Amino acid sequence: MSHFNSLLRHELRQQFHSLKxxxxxxxxxxxxxxxxxxxxxxxxxxxxxxxEEIIKAEQQLNEATVYSRLTVPIIVPPNxxxxxxxxxDDKVGNRLDINPLEAPHFKNAxxxxxxxxxxxxxxxxxxxVHILFSVMxxxxxxxxxxxEREAGTLKQVFSNCxxxxxxxxAKYLGTLGVLAVPLTLIFLIGALAMLLDPLISISTSQWxxxxxxxxxxxxxxxxxxxxxxxxxxxxxxxxxASLLGLMLWIAxxxxxxxxxxxxxxxxxxxxxxxxxxxxxxxxxxxxxDEVQAVFPQDGPGPASYNWCSIGKYNLASIIGAxxxxxxxxxxxxxxxxxxxxxxxxDRIYQARLAHKRQFARQRETAMAFNRxxxxxxxxxxxxxxxxTHYTSRDLQILEGAxxxxxxxxxxxxxxxGFGYTFFTQMPETAMRTRLSDYNGDVLEAYLPSNYxxxxxxxxxxxxxxxxxxxxxxxxxxxxALILINLIFFILGGLLFSRSDVRARH
Amino acid sequence: xxxxxxxxxxxAQLFTPRMxxxxxxxxLIMLVNGxxxxxxxxxxxxxxxxxxxxxTQGLQENASSLMSLLFYEQTLIKQPSPLGFIANGNEDVxxxxxxxxxxxxxxxxxxxxxxxxxxxxxxxxxxxxLVYVLSFVCLAFSYNAFSGEKEQGTLxxxxxxxxxxxxxxxxxxxxxxICVALPFLLGLxxxxxIVEFNPHLVLQTREWLILLAFTGVAMLFIxxxxxxxxxxxxxxxxxxxxxxxxxxxxxxLAVIIPGISWVSARKMVPVPSEKVMRERYNRDVEQIYxxxxxxxxxxxxxxxxxxxxxxxxxxAGIQATDAHRIQFYRAYQAQRFKQxxxxxxxxxxxxxxxxxxxxxxxxxxxxxGLKRFVAQARIYxxxxxxxxxxxxxxxxxxxxxxxxxxxxxxTFGSQRPVEPASIPRFEYSPPTLSEIWQQSQWxxxxxxxxxxxxxxxxxxxxxxxxxx
Numbered sequence: 001m002s003h004f005n006s007l008l009r010h011e012l013r014q015q016f017h018s019l020k021x022x023x024x025x026x027x028x029x030x031x032x033x034x035x036x037x038x039x040x041x042x043x044x045x046x047x048x049x050x051x052e053e054i055i056k057a058e059q060q061l062n063e064a065t066v067y068s069r070l071t072v073p074i075i076v077p078p079n080x081x082x083x084x085x086x087x088x089d090d091k092v093g094n095r096l097d098i099n100p101l102e103a104p105h106f107k108n109a110x111x112x113x114x115x116x117x118x119x120x121x122x123x124x125x126x127x128x129v130h131i132l133f134s135v136m137x138x139x140x141x142x143x144x145x146x147x148e149r150e151a152g153t154l155k156q157v158f159s160n161c162x163x164x165x166x167x168x169x170a171k172y173l174g175t176l177g178v179l180a181v182p183l184t185l186i187f188l189i190g191a192l193a194m195l196l197d198p199l200i201s202i203s204t205s206q207w208x209x210x211x212x213x214x215x216x217x218x219x220x221x222x223x224x225x226x227x228x229x230x231x232x233x234x235x236x237x238x239x240x241a242s243l244l245g246l247m248l249w250i251a252x253x254x255x256x257x258x259x260x261x262x263x264x265x266x267x268x269x270x271x272x273x274x275x276x277x278x279x280x281x282x283x284x285x286x287x288x289d290e291v292q293a294v295f296p297q298d299g300p301g302p303a304s305y306n307w308c309s310i311g312k313y314n315l316a317s318i319i320g321a322x323x324x325x326x327x328x329x330x331x332x333x334x335x336x337x338x339x340x341x342x343x344x345x346d347r348i349y350q351a352r353l354a355h356k357r358q359f360a361r362q363r364e365t366a367m368a369f370n371r372x373x374x375x376x377x378x379x380x381x382x383x384x385x386x387x388t389h390y391t392s393r394d395l396q397i398l399e400g401a402x403x404x405x406x407x408x409x410x411x412x413x414x415x416x417g418f419g420y421t422f423f424t425q426m427p428e429t430a431m432r433t434r435l436s437d438y439n440g441d442v443l444e445a446y447l448p449s450n451y452x453x454x455x456x457x458x459x460x461x462x463x464x465x466x467x468x469x470x471x472x473x474x475x476x477x478x479x480a481l482i483l484i485n486l487i488f489f490i491l492g493g494l495l496f497s498r499s500d501v502r503a504r505h
Numbered sequence: 506x507x508x509x510x511x512x513x514x515x516x517a518q519l520f521t522p523r524m525x526x527x528x529x530x531x532x533l534i535m536l537v538n539g540x541x542x543x544x545x546x547x548x549x550x551x552x553x554x555x556x557x558x559x560x561t562q563g564l565q566e567n568a569s570s571l572m573s574l575l576f577y578e579q580t581l582i583k584q585p586s587p588l589g590f591i592a593n594g595n596e597d598v599x600x601x602x603x604x605x606x607x608x609x610x611x612x613x614x615x616x617x618x619x620x621x622x623x624x625x626x627x628x629x630x631x632x633x634x635l636v637y638v639l640s641f642v643c644l645a646f647s648y649n650a651f652s653g654e655k656e657q658g659t660l661x662x663x664x665x666x667x668x669x670x671x672x673x674x675x676x677x678x679x680x681x682x683i684c685v686a687l688p689f690l691l692g693l694x695x696x697x698x699i700v701e702f703n704p705h706l707v708l709q710t711r712e713w714l715i716l717l718a719f720t721g722v723a724m725l726f727i728x729x730x731x732x733x734x735x736x737x738x739x740x741x742x743x744x745x746x747x748x749x750x751x752x753x754x755x756x757x758l759a760v761i762i763p764g765i766s767w768v769s770a771r772k773m774v775p776v777p778s779e780k781v782m783r784e785r786y787n788r789d790v791e792q793i794y795x796x797x798x799x800x801x802x803x804x805x806x807x808x809x810x811x812x813x814x815x816x817x818x819x820x821a822g823i824q825a826t827d828a829h830r831i832q833f834y835r836a837y838q839a840q841r842f843k844q845x846x847x848x849x850x851x852x853x854x855x856x857x858x859x860x861x862x863x864x865x866x867x868x869x870x871x872x873x874g875l876k877r878f879v880a881q882a883r884i885y886x887x888x889x890x891x892x893x894x895x896x897x898x899x900x901x902x903x904x905x906x907x908x909x910x911x912x913x914x915x916t917f918g919s920q921r922p923v924e925p926a927s928i929p930r931f932e933y934s935p936p937t938l939s940e941i942w943q944q945s946q947w948x949x950x951x952x953x954x955x956x957x958x959x960x961x962x963x964x965x966x967x968x969x970x971x972x973x
Contacts, residue, residue: 020749027753031761038768049778091621113776116845118598119872120767120852121625121760131760139752143745239653239744243645246752247526254627254637255530259537261626265597266541272552272618363622379624390622 004166007157011144011174021140025182028132032186035128036193039083042122044199045113046078046090053095065451066424067417068317072098072408074401074462079388080202083194084213085379086124087388096401098462100409100417101312101341103348104401106394125190126382129217130375133183134224134253138245141175141228143238145496150237154501164497168229172489175225180218187214205469212470212478213382219481220378226488233496257370264366270358280348287344288313291337300329304435306443313341316423318448321438324431327420334422342409349402356395363390374484381477387467400465407460425451506668507676514680518646527642528688531634535692538629539699542590547705549585552616556580556602564925571896571903571919574928575607576911581885581931582616583878587706590696591719592864593628594871601875605886607893608827608909612834613879631693632864635723636759636857640730643685644751647734649744650677651970656744660972670967674735674960681731686724693720714938719867725952726860732959739967762855770848776840786833793825809916812906816917820908827909838879845872856955859948866945869935873944878933885931892929896921 015021057073064070074096082089093106123131148154157167191210194200202210228245235241271279291313303326311317315337316330370376383389412418420428426446432438444450518524560579567573582602589596597620600613627633654660663673697716700706708716734751741747777785799822800815807816849872852858865871897903900919908914936944 019746023749023753027756031756034761034765038765041768045778049780053780087624088622113771113778114841114844116599116841116872116875117767117771117848118625119595119845120848121764122767123764132756135752135756139749239649239748242745242748243523246641246645246748247523250638250641251530255534255629258627258633259534259629261623262541262628263537265620265623265626266545266548269548270618270620272616274614274616359620359622362620366623394622 003160003162004170007162007167007170008174008177011170012177015140015174015178018140021178024136024139025178028136029182029185031132032125032128032182033189035123036083036125036186036190038122039086039124040190040194040197040200042090043078043080043082044197047199050075050077050094061456062453064454064456065448066318067100067412067415067422067454068311068315070100070408070412070417070454070456071102072404072459072462074098074104074397074404076393076397079386079393080194080200081206081209081213081386082388083124083190084210085126085382085386085388086122087383087386088390088393089388092390092394096397098401098405098408100338100412101315101345103345103352104398104405105349105352106398125186126213126217126379129183129186129220130378131253133179133217133221134375135246135249136182137175137179137221137224138228138231138249139242140179141171141225142232142235142242142245144171144175145229145232145499146235146241147232147238149499149501158501165493168493168496171229172222172225172492175228176218176222179221179225183214183217183221187217208469209385212385212474216378216381216385216478216481219478219485220374222485223374223481223488226485226492230488230492230495233492233499252373253375257373257376260369261366264362264369268362268365270362271355276352276355279351283344283348283351287341287347290344291315291340294336294340295333296329296336298329300326306435306438306446307448309448313337315341319424319426320447321426321435321443323435324433327424327426327431330423331420334418338418338422345405353395353398356398360390360395371480372484374481377477377481377484381474381481384471384474384477389473391473392467392471396465396467400462404460404462411458411460507672507679510668510673510676511680511683514677515683518681518684523642523645524684524688527685528691530638531688531692532695534629534634534638535696536699538590538631538634539696541629542700543703543706546585546587546589546703549617550705553582553584556582556616560930561925564928568923568925568928571893571900571921571923572907572915574923575893575907575918576909576915578604578606578611579931580604580616581882583874584933586869586874586935587708587712588715588868589870590630590700591716591868592632592861592870593630594865594868594874595625596628596870598625599872599875601878603879603882605882607890607907610831610834610882610886612838613875630864630868631696631719631723632861634689634692635726635864636861639685639689639727640759640857641755643681643727643730644734644748644755646681646684647677647731648738648747648751650681650735651738651967652741652747653738653744655742655970655972664972670970671964674963674967677735678728678731678960681734682724682728685727685731689723689727690720711935711938715867715941718938718941719864722860722863722867722949722952725949725956726856729856729952729956729959732956732963736959736963736966739963739970742971758855759857763852763858763861766851766854766858767845767848769851770844774840774844774847776837776844782833782837786830789829789833790826793829794822797822797825799825803913808913812904812917817906819910820906820914820917823908823910842876853948853951856952859952863945863948863952866936866941866948877936881933882931885929889929889931892927896923 053073053075057075061072076094076096078094079087079089095107096104097107098104145154148157158164187210191207194202227248228241231244231248232238232241235244295314301323303322305319305322305326307318307320308322309317309319315334319327319330367376367380380389384392387393412422415421420426424446430442430446563577563579564574567577580602581604597617600615602616603613604611627637649656651660654663664670700708733754734747737750737754738744738747741750798818800818801822802815803819807813812820849858849862853862862873865873868874869877894907897905897907897919900921902921903919904917906914906917908917
């Protein structure tokens with residue numbers, strides 16, 4: 001054990017004092033913190049827009065005077081953990097308008113400032129760790145075993161009573177310990193800066209998520225340390241080991257992931273958004289026809305209105321005053337048309353969902369090829385933990401919005417909102433046979449601009465789907481990282497145990 | 506002597522495992538690039554042709570009356586570039602078309618499949634190969650050019666002959682150039698062979714000339730990377746230190762500078778969010794309504810009659826709003842372009858990004874290609890609008906009052922049919938070689954200057970290099 005301790009101490013001392021570690025470590029800390037700063041600034045600018053949006057949304061909700069105009073906006077706040085793992089947080093929309101006559105769907109991200117800047121890579125912390133710490137790990141350990149063998153010190157070390165496993169473990173823990181220093185520094189400084197920033201609020205459970213992302217990052221770095229050790233154990237010279245490591249890095253970080261995504265993106269076909277929009281338009285036309293087909297046959301007759309607006313699917317949206325018969329016609333149209341429209345909206349929702357699922361399938365196909373890549377496992381698990389993965393940030397919210405749409409329509413139904421109050425505030429008792437029968441005060445009182453706001457105190461509120469603190473899928477990715485660690489530990493150990501400690505000439 | 510040195514370098518590198526790995530990787534990437542490009546190009550052309558056919562049909566169907574044509578919304582799409590295999594230019598994240606009619610123009614849109622669930626990725630095009638793979642290969646080939654030979658003691662031996670140090674640098678440079686260029690040219694030929702087999706794409710003289718010119722620029726880029734390796738190698742005494750320094754330079758130039766340039770650009774040229782702009786626009790429109798002497802009255806009996814004062818005031822109100830919307834949207838887009846241009850300029854501080862944008866210029870893809878498309882789409886809109894206005898002016902029966910309310914305004918303009926073939930059609934024209942040269946000459950010169958600078962640096966340091 002004392003041998004192991006001295007080996008570990010020696011390794012730590014040697015790595016800490018090496019020029020390679022000092023330069024690359026400083027480089028990594030600066031780059032990591034820079035990525036975190038950039039993403040934090042981005043988060044704050046999106047949050048500022050979100051805060052404004054929320055105020056506007058509340059005003060909009062309180063302005064509803066008839067149920068046809070009742071729109072409950074669901075605005076998804078930017079994720080405060082996005083600087084650590086951005087996922088799709090700023091890519092998919094952030095607003096869904098829940099309205100009885102609209103299938104829930106994400107609207108474009110209003111927080112977006114310049115979509116053309118998407119041509120540049122934006123690094124979150126997990127991507128920065130993926131790129132920098134992998135190369136650091138390979139480069140730092142590349143010449144440890146091979147270098148000592150080349151210099152002849154390996155032979156000297158084993159002339160003492162030292163086990164190869166002790167030596168391998170000391171090398172592994174020493175390098176990992178050294179690499180953990182800049183990694184921990186980045187997480188600590190970053191977390192402290194976010195903690196002290198009054199514009200960022202992170203809950204205790206989210207801090208636990210940050211801690212889990214940190215552990216995933218350590219596990220990720222550990223894989224590359226083990227890969228580096230395995231390469232070093234088999235290489236005849238330090239330079240060869242470093243070079244092999246760097247070649248492997250380029251392949252695993254740049255070539256292979258890009259190649260698979262590029263291939264899948266271009267071979268697994270998914271309709272474009274304009275094709276999808278055309279499909280939705282077709283369904284909308286079908287719904288309009290179906291709704292029209294259930295309208296009362298006799299029609300409203302010659303109608304004059306004090307104020308009238310016809311909305312989606314030819315259903316009355318808002319009416320001030322009109323003949324009683326016309327009121328009855330529109331009420332009947334709403335009563336018959338709404339169930340048909342709601343069925344149709346379900347078709348629109350399903351079509352949109354199917355389109356999204358095609359994208360999800362395309363992505364999953366690409367991910368299937370990358371499942372074994374440590375970098376992929378890190379970024380995937382980090383975004384799943386942070387809640388910026390497409391499943392939690394898009395599909396689950398959409399499903400929640402769909403179920404809220406159902407709750408809202410039930411609420412409106414309970415309130416009798418699919419009757420006269422769908423489009424007017426005039427009570428049935430005040431309705432007259434002809435428009436000329438209304439006196440001026442009544443006409444004035446029931447002008448839509450004079451309508452009172454709906455009392456929505458008992459309206460159900462949208463509650464976001466609760467997420468597990470650490471989702472199961474992210475744990476699977478984390479466990480896969482641990483498994484890869486174990487495999488490479490065994491492989492590296494085996495390769496080293498069979499390698500010759502003498503210099504190869 | 507130079508020839509001997511080159512031969513020596515070739516003998517030392519050509520039959521090594523790293524050469525075999527390099528060649529295999531390059532050939533594989535080029536094969537994948539060629540195959541995927543063909544697939545993408547064909548899909549893109551099918552989509553473009555479909556939209557063009559739909560537009561033709563739409564114009565024919567609406568040609569019975571000029572007023573119908575004014576309201577007909579055309580879709581303009583940037584057709585895929587036949588040289589897209591040089592640089593894809595992140596086409597997947599950029600819009601590729603727009604819709605417009607006489608009165609309005611829509612924001613740029615995606616007339617292609619765009620998967621927002623994917624994290625951003627690079628296409629395996631020639632620029633990717635050169636920026637991420639070949640630059641790294643250059644580093645791997647050159648990091649120990651001097652420091653490695655010094656460690657082995659061979660540098661001392663070489664220079665014990667009557668060999669000028671400049672000649673040794675040139676020998677190393679040319680020898681390594683051949684080693685790196687050979688697999689690249691092999692992959693390039695294979696790629697072109699695959700592209701040539703695409704029955705839907707015929708490369709014309711223009712394309713071949715551009716390809717030839719780009720290959721020349723690619724050689725310049727390879728030389729720059731090798732010279733960087735040689736410079737660092739001549740600055741250090743040990744190969745491992747050279748590798749360390751080069752690795753950091755590579756990460757800085759290929760990853761960090763391109764990755765943070767946009768951040769500085771965002772600070773330098775602020776662009777408001779879409780939401781803020783929407784609110785600003787709504788306020789402007791309210792202002793226009795308040796300040797102008799407009800009327801919003803309408804009676805169905807006015808249709809078909811000569812326009813009265815109220816109709817004119819209504820039309821003026823709508824025209825003013827439409828004009829403001831187009832102006833407002835263009836100004837917002839110009840601001841976004843300005844910010845992106847700044848980010849591109851800052852990214853070009855790295856020769857890697859410089860080369861990437863040269864590639865985009867040559868292939869007419871990416872952000873630079875999109876800007877060209879936007880400019881052409883605007884010119885087209887002016888042309889076609891002028892054509893419609895002239896036609897309306899020629900019609901003595903027309904009241905020449907055109908505004909964007911189809912249900913109200915359709916009887917106030919010309920009702921005469923228009924010959925569909927006479928309507929100007931949008932056809933995207935890619936840049937000629939001379940245009941490409943004009944637009945990218947400074948970038949190429951800067952790349953050349955980088956080479957000169959690095960060569961001068963290598964020469965200066967190597968002259969003083971202790972070979973023992």
